[in-house]
Amino acid sequence: MGQCPRRTLAAIGVAAVLGVSACGGTTSPPAAAPTSSGPASSGPASSAAQGPWTWTDDRGKNISLPQRPQRVVAQSAAAAALWDFGVRPVAVFGPHKLKDGGRDPEVGEVDVAKVESIGNVWGEFNVEKYASLQPDLLVSGMYQKNTLWYVPPDSVATVDQIAPSVGVQLSGKPLVQIIENFGRLAAALGADPKAAPVVEAKNRFDAAGAALKTLAAAKPDLKVMIVTATPDALYVAYLPDHPDIKYWAELGLNIVSPPEPTESEDGFWEILSWENADKYQADAILVDARTQSMKIEEMAKKPTWAKLPAVKAGQLYPWHAAERYSYLGYAKVMEELKANLDKARDDLVK
The missing domain is CATH 3.40.50.1980 (Nitrogenase molybdenum iron protein domain)
Known part of the structure; x- marks a missing residue:
């Protein structure tokens, strides 16, 4: 895209x-x-x-x-x-x-x-x-x-x-x-590079990653999907092309990913019409939190999306797609992600 x-x-x-x-x-x-x-x-x-x-x-x-x-x-x-x-x-x-x-x-x-x-x-x-x-x-x-x-x-x-x-x-x-x-x-x-705030951020990043890894091991059946959306289509993240998502998968998180991206995207996404928004299902869905992405309340008006198990259960959480690439930035992201997934049920889909 x-x-x-x-x-x-x-x-x-x-x-x-x-x-x-x-x-x-x-x-x-x-x-x-x-x-x-x-x-x-x-x-x-x-x-x-x-x-x-x-x-x-x-x-x-x-x-x-x-x-x-x-x-x-x-x-x-x-x-x-x-x-x-x-x-x-x-x-x-x-x-x-x-x-x-x-x-x-x-x-x-x-x-x-x-x-x-x-x-x-x-x-x-x-x-x-x-x-x-x-x-x-x-x-x-x-x-x-x-x-x-x-x-x-x-x-x-x-x-x-x-x-x-x-x-x-x-x-x-x-x-x-x-x-x-x-x-x-x-x-x-x-x-x-050895300044206290930088060192503290690195330690925080490592701790957040370790905590997410522990959660993933404790909830191996928890399926997580990452999406962004426009009024015309739902975009499902193709895991290999997103450094953050790939990192979480390496930590053990069970990521739902298309087998391949839509050809026009040169990677990154599979594009689904809203009528086909149920092609993939997950226990929890991370939704693009950027100001320019379609909001969850707007997506809720799409019938097929509204019927997804994660949507009906309210297990929708933010995905910070444009997070800065720093230890502090991703420490905060992973801390929030763990807190959200801690409370998510892992039995909505098989």
Whole structure:
């Protein structure tokens, strides 16, 4: 389904489904303001920032700069991951503010009042504002190979002329490896990988994973399915192409997955008409919690969906499809998932 996290929603109908928001600002903070996590100084370049800076990203692209980047602009999910590791971008693009002015979950812990916005909806990337911020580096995740998430294709050439970019592959790799890649990038940008908040988050992630593994062993018959939806179709997650879902399966969770994805999706999903929403059944269903996905109360109006055992039993729980790839982000996700599945019956389907 094209461009959205897990390759969904945007290509199904950007106008219909990717309705997410917009904001702006006036002053640009330093890329790496000091925090308790200990990233690089925001003042004059520290000694560590002197000399050449190099990085090879997941496109195989080699970036070489005279010194470590100080002014980083990042797509919201990438910004959220870097933030958890101690890096403070000067600006973000992609979902970060809700219509009510609140912080979009996709931007994690980023203080949206202290960063500039250069776009908050799909297809919106203010190139002029981006240039005015004098960025040293752009960072974005990639779901499609060599395609920076939320950078409009018709703006790529211009954006590349303003500052180099780093792409971090978000599919086709293990969950932990993607998190580690963001951690290494953050360290290269001046963050302290041994800072207390980072170490605590890693320990919390490990504990959450262990707890989920224990639950999976205790409830081997608990079948879990993951979906997202639009008014026209139900999308059932194809396990191998989602790093988080694959990780949970490796921990022992019994995931209901299509044998293969719909050909048009290039992986990630099997698309079902609402009339065929009962093709797969599970004891518990995780539903895409993003603002642009169809809401559970809207899905309830679809007769075939409403008859599913998990739906009738109220065993519907959130799936944080666009969670940032950091230890803190996924520690919270797995803690919530375990708490939800703890109370779920495992005898609804055979």
